[in-house]
Amino acid sequence: CLEKSSCKPLQVEIKHLNQKLAELEADQQEAREKIRSLLNRRTPAVPPDKTTPKPAVDPSQLRKVSRLTRELNISNKQLRSTAHQALADIKNQLGQFYDTVGKLAQVEQEATKETEELRSLYRKEVVERKSLYNKLLELQGNIRVFCRCRKSLASSCLEKTDDQEVVVIQKGNRKKFQFDKVYSPSSTQEDVFTGTLPVITSCVDGYNVCILAYGQTGSGKTYTMMGSKENPGVNIRSWPFILRWSYLSILGIYNDTLNDLLTKSPSASLDIRVQGKAVSVPGLTQVQVQTETDILSVMEMGEKNRKIASTKMNIQSSRSHLMVALEVEGSDEVSGLTSRGTLTLCDLAGSERISKTEAEGQRLVEAAAINKSLTALGQVFGALKCNALHIPFRNSKLTHLLQPCLSGDAKVN
Ligand SMILES: Nc1ncnc2c1ncn2[C@@H]1O[C@H](COP(=O)(O)OP(=O)(O)O)[C@@H](O)[C@H]1O
Numbered sequence: 573c574l575e576k577s578s579c580k581p582l583q584v585e586i587k588h589l590n591q592k593l594a595e596l597e598a599d600q601q602e603a604r605e606k607i608r609s610l611l612n613r614r615t616p617a618v619p620p621d622k623t624t625p626k627p628a629v630d631p632s633q634l635r636k637v638s639r640l641t642r643e644l645n646i647s648n649k650q651l652r653s654t655a656h657q658a659l660a661d662i663k664n665q666l667g668q669f670y671d672t673v674g675k676l677a678q679v680e681q682e683a684t685k686e687t688e689e690l691r692s693l694y695r696k697e698v699v700e701r702k703s704l705y706n707k708l709l710e711l712q713g714n715i716r717v718f719c720r721c722r723k724s725l726a727s728s729c730l731e732k733t734d735d736q737e738v739v740v741i742q743k744g745n746r747k748k749f750q751f752d753k754v755y756s757p758s759s760t761q762e763d764v765f766t767g768t769l770p771v772i773t774s775c776v777d778g779y780n781v782c783i784l785a786y787g788q789t790g791s792g793k794t795y796t797m798m799g800s801k802e803n804p805g806v807n808i809r810s811w812p813f814i815l816r817w818s819y820l821s822i823l824g825i826y827n828d829t830l831n832d833l834l835t836k837s838p839s840a841s842l843d844i845r846v847q848g849k850a851v852s853v854p855g856l857t858q859v860q861v862q863t864e865t866d867i868l869s870v871m872e873m874g875e876k877n878r879k880i881a882s883t884k885m886n887i888q889s890s891r892s893h894l895m896v897a898l899e900v901e902g903s904d905e906v907s908g909l910t911s912r913g914t915l916t917l918c919d920l921a922g923s924e925r926i927s928k929t930e931a932e933g934q935r936l937v938e939a940a941a942i943n944k945s946l947t948a949l950g951q952v953f954g955a956l957k958c959n960a961l962h963i964p965f966r967n968s969k970l971t972h973l974l975q976p977c978l979s980g981d982a983k984v985n
Pocket residue numbers: 721722723787788789790791792793794795796890922
């Protein structure tokens with residue numbers, strides 16, 4: 573904003589000119605005094621000495637002083653007129669300047685009003701976009717099942733017939749299975765991620781999103797979710813799209829017990845607490861993450877602790893469920909709207925059936941726990957699919973923990 577204070581240099585200049593003028597007037601006055609005193613000396617009151625008549629001042633010098641005085645008078649007048657003119661110009665410019673300042677203030681006021689109107693329109697648009705986007709996802713189905721065919725296994729018994737169907741050939745029998753999307757063996761990590769991106773994005777809009785990888789050991793669950801450093805999976809690829817102020821936690825579920833994989837003692841088991849509709853795990857470590865590097869280092873720590881826990885408990889990592897949960901706080905700088913959603917990424921334990929003859933002791937207990945939790949998951953999906961009044965979330969720790977991501981407006985892939 574332009575203020576009167578910005579005219580200070582001009583005011584200083586005016587003051588300076590006025591001072592100069594006063595000095596010149598003082599000089600002129602002094603010069604006049606000098607002339608007067610010289611003229612007085614020219615006609616002394618005392619009668620001149622008859623013996624040596626000597627003039628008090630040289631007449632030629634007097635003429636010179638007189639001429640100089642005249643010149644001084646003329647330049648003084650010129651200077652006065654120039655100063656007056658400069659002052660008038662400055663006043664004129666100041667007037668124009670204040671006019672412009674006034675107009676600018678008015679323009680600024682109008683622009684602020686317009687910005688406020690645009691902001692409120694934008695706010696409405698954001699809310700409408702979220703709602704439309706959500707409706708679109710609802711139309712596609714809040715629970716969607718994708719199938720990714722693995723390279724080596726594909727040739728033997730899997731046949732992808734179109735984008736939504738696979739045929740399993742077993743002992744000469746062909747069995748068809750329908751999915752929301754089928755990825756062929758040649759599909760890339762990028763392709764699979766692109767399929768999940770729409771639901772991941774809705775997490776930023778404040779919805780609870782869950783992506784589960786289900787399949788038998790070796791079918792590519794961990795590869796699809798985590799991937800390798802050179803070819804990362806859904807977990808790593810999704811961070812840039814949702815990363816804001818987020819809290820990350822990593823849980824392992826083994827034999828229906830919960831282990832915090834971000835602590836030094838991951839084998840200590842945790843409990844689930846229910847408060848109204850909220851399901852939480854008291855004592856679970858939540859690490860604040862802001863950058864991709866933060867996420868990667870926390871994930872690495874989780875992976876390391878998972879291995880330590882597996883060794884301590886003498887289990888293979890594929891015999892436990894891994895749950896990575898990211899609480900995302902989103903805020904729109906323009907509209908000021910805030911939202912809070914969660915993204916839960918689950919790498920489930922291998923779904924293969926271990927017959928009682930193959931497994932005994934600890935392996936049998938493991939198999940029973942996995943079987944129980946995956947069956948419970950199936951029952952929950954079954955109940956959700958037919959909009960049952962009661963959804964049996966509490967039949968296992970896995971489904972109980974996933975309750976917020978599987979109920980209400982939540983989206984699941
Ligand atoms: N689509 C794929 N392309 C290339 N390699 C794959 C693919 N899926 C799985 N693999 C590889 O197969 C092996 C087993 O996969 P993994 O993800 O560990 O299975 P799971 O977690 O289901 O037990 C890993 O070495 C993995 O790198």
